[in-house]
Amino acid sequence: MSLSLMAGASASLLPKRAQAATDITVLNWQGYGTDEAWSLKKFAETTGINVIHDYYSSESEALTKLHTNPGQYDLVVFSASRALQAISEGLLQPVDFSKVPNAAGVDKSVAENPNFNVDGKGYAVPWNWGLTSIAYREGIPEPVSYMALADKQFENRLCLMDDGITGVAMAALMTGQDINNPKDLGAIKDVLKSLKPNVKLLWSTEDQWNKAFAAKEFDISMFWSGSLVRSKRNLKLPVNFTVPKEGGMGWLAGLCIPSSSTKAVEALAFANWLMDPAFYVEWATKVGAPASVSQTIMDALPGDDLSRQFHKPEYLKSMAVMSALPDERLQAFTDLWLEIKAYYAS
Amino acid sequence: MNQNAQDVAIPRLRARRPPLPAWISTIALLLPTYAWLTLAIFLPLLAMFAFSFMSATPMGNRPIELTYRHYLAFIKQPYLLGIGLNSILIGLWTTSICAVLGFIAALALVRTTAGRSRETLLVLILLPFWTNALVRIFSWTMVLRENGFLDNLFHLILPDGGSIAILYTRYAIVVGLVHGYLPYMILTCYIALLAIDETLIEAAASLGARWWVVLGKILLPLALPGIVSGAVLIFIPVIGSFMEARILGGRVGVTMGTVIEDQFTQAFNWPLGASLSFTMLAVVLAILATFSGVLRRGSTM
Numbered sequence: 345m346s347l348s349l350m351a352g353a354s355a356s357l358l359p360k361r362a363q364a365a366t367d368i369t370v371l372n373w374q375g376y377g378t379d380e381a382w383s384l385k386k387f388a389e390t391t392g393i394n395v396i397h398d399y400y401s402s403e404s405e406a407l408t409k410l411h412t413n414p415g416q417y418d419l420v421v422f423s424a425s426r427a428l429q430a431i432s433e434g435l436l437q438p439v440d441f442s443k444v445p446n447a448a449g450v451d452k453s454v455a456e457n458p459n460f461n462v463d464g465k466g467y468a469v470p471w472n473w474g475l476t477s478i479a480y481r482e483g484i485p486e487p488v489s490y491m492a493l494a495d496k497q498f499e500n501r502l503c504l505m506d507d508g509i510t511g512v513a514m515a516a517l518m519t520g521q522d523i524n525n526p527k528d529l530g531a532i533k534d535v536l537k538s539l540k541p542n543v544k545l546l547w548s549t550e551d552q553w554n555k556a557f558a559a560k561e562f563d564i565s566m567f568w569s570g571s572l573v574r575s576k577r578n579l580k581l582p583v584n585f586t587v588p589k590e591g592g593m594g595w596l597a598g599l600c601i602p603s604s605s606t607k608a609v610e611a612l613a614f615a616n617w618l619m620d621p622a623f624y625v626e627w628a629t630k631v632g633a634p635a636s637v638s639q640t641i642m643d644a645l646p647g648d649d650l651s652r653q654f655h656k657p658e659y660l661k662s663m664a665v666m667s668a669l670p671d672e673r674l675q676a677f678t679d680l681w682l683e684i685k686a687y688y689a690s
Numbered sequence: 691m692n693q694n695a696q697d698v699a700i701p702r703l704r705a706r707r708p709p710l711p712a713w714i715s716t717i718a719l720l721l722p723t724y725a726w727l728t729l730a731i732f733l734p735l736l737a738m739f740a741f742s743f744m745s746a747t748p749m750g751n752r753p754i755e756l757t758y759r760h761y762l763a764f765i766k767q768p769y770l771l772g773i774g775l776n777s778i779l780i781g782l783w784t785t786s787i788c789a790v791l792g793f794i795a796a797l798a799l800v801r802t803t804a805g806r807s808r809e810t811l812l813v814l815i816l817l818p819f820w821t822n823a824l825v826r827i828f829s830w831t832m833v834l835r836e837n838g839f840l841d842n843l844f845h846l847i848l849p850d851g852g853s854i855a856i857l858y859t860r861y862a863i864v865v866g867l868v869h870g871y872l873p874y875m876i877l878t879c880y881i882a883l884l885a886i887d888e889t890l891i892e893a894a895a896s897l898g899a900r901w902w903v904v905l906g907k908i909l910l911p912l913a914l915p916g917i918v919s920g921a922v923l924i925f926i927p928v929i930g931s932f933m934e935a936r937i938l939g940g941r942v943g944v945t946m947g948t949v950i951e952d953q954f955t956q957a958f959n960w961p962l963g964a965s966l967s968f969t970m971l972a973v974v975l976a977i978l979a980t981f982s983g984v985l986r987r988g989s990t991m
Binding site for chain 2: 506544545546560678679682
């Protein structure tokens with residue numbers, strides 16, 4: 345009791361300035377890599393920088409927090425679909441990549457992703473990624489195109505993801521269109537309707553997908569790469585993953601520095617730490633992490649690592665990254681998907 | 691003066707002052723409930739009603755305009771009519787099956803059991819209420835699916851029989867809903883049947899009425915209020931249910947409940963979700979109004 349009181353007193357007696365200089369605040373999802381206690385301890389020992397966390401439960405909440413608490417945060421994790429909005433709202437500052445040597449292992453096509461770059465300046469250190477593509481039961485020949493989903497051999501054996509954005513994006517790839525802004529919604533509707541004889545069910549949670557796949561309810565499906573690694577590693581489901589020739593639908597997450605932060609140098613030191621193979625491999629093997637955008641890190645993972653097997657570097661280069669959609673387009677996609685679902689149900 | 695004198699003379703009587711007027715105690719007893727309902731149901735509902743006339747979800751800094759266009763959804767998106775009809779049909783099927791099963795179960799409880807065994811049976815009926823609805827629904831997927839419990843049992847008896855799996859069909863949704871809502875019907879019927887005077891049945895029997903006459907002329911009409919309140923309690927939530935449809939319905943599990951849920955969680959279009967909810971509410975109220983007239987006439991006969 346008295347000990348902790350004393351500790352509290354001495355902490356408040358420390359010169360404020362010195363303490364402030366070594367504290368940075370990170371804004372992220374809870375349990376998403378930046379807040380691993382073992383890593384923070386080591387980071388503080390090596391650099392003298394203390395990392396404090398605040399969490400969000402949606403990226404729009406993160407935007408609100410940045411707007412309402414300027415100066416509060418020093419590092420924030422954004423996906424490509426939100427980063428551009430944050431940049432355009434003036435919430436982020438350009439990254440000085442000379443302070444992040446570990447970002448050298450990132451492929452140029454990823455580092456220059458238009459969601460992270462404005463006017464030739466990079467506003468995010470790309471960190472990790474994943475994609476939605478085809479998962480299929482072992483023993484089935486590897487599908488080479490999304491058109492395989494409409495194949496007669498999968499009659500009543502297809503499971504789609506119950507999400508309008510993904511549904512439209514998949515159909516956009518099948519019809520050779522931009523996944524974020526397809527021009528011909530009629531063609532998308534037609535191709536989705538053509539899947540009806542094959543559609544057995546729609547999944548909305550990973551758990552539901554796992555249960556139905558384990559019960560052999562379907563053989564082929566659209567699925568998240570990260571979930572697939574878990575299904576295979578933890579549940580030993582007999583499932584394979586492939587990205588057909590049209591490419592996958594991907595997401596990217598990046599480490600960004602708020603424009604109101606005064607501790608960009610310290611924050612970038614932490615970003616560099618998060619891109620360090622030593623940290624990332626431990627995170628991936630001990631806790632479980634999404635695939636890293638750094639080839640150096642992926643190469644450092646054990647050869648039999650499932651995440652490494654299913655997140656091939658060529659997928660990262662060929663995938664179309666999902667961007668943020670304007671309200672009207674989001675509504676149009678959702679309405680279209682609803683119409684398709686009503687058609688499947690009829 | 692006289693009054694005062696009396697008060698002083700018999701102070702003990704003060705404790706037994708004449709009771710407060712009835713309306714005061716009624717208000718005092720109802721106030722907590724109504725205050726709670728106002729706070730927890732009426733105000734959010736009012737907010738949702740206001741949302742349903744907005745052009746966008748009132749979050750962030752987007753400009754909001756007033757519009758009634760969300761109420762035209764059923765006209766602009768005609769496929770919604772099919773979904774709405776599907777929901778109502780599922781509601782009617784669920785309510786009807788619950789009414790038949792619930793009435794029979796309540797009758798068995800009231801007529802053939804007494805004392806401790808009746809209490810035990812009542813508790814057993816309430817058991818489904820003690821488990822999480824999601825757990826109940828997932829259990830049904832294991833029972834109803836291909837190579838599930840039911841399918842395997844059937845194949846033990848008839849190895850060459852086809853599959854009787856009904857998972858991912860409308861039947862599966864109705865099965866899950868009936869399981870979840872049956873206790874309401876049993877309880878309301880049980881209470882109605884319990885109130886029937888035993889001597890009525892004895893009199894009917896002594897006049898030579900067979901069991902089906904007793905059932906049709908005495909038990910059913912007198913238990914009708916119980917069936918009606920059970921039906922209302924079941925029909926309304928079933929129309930808006932979405933979990934059962936999502937998990938048990940597979941491809942056909944598209945109901946108004948899931949559509950409204952999608953508007954809130956996926957499209958982030960609260961106004962449309964709210965307007966669809968209020969449209970459905972109006973339809974349900976209209977159905978109930980129609981039926982309540984018919985049923986009231988029936989019960990006063």
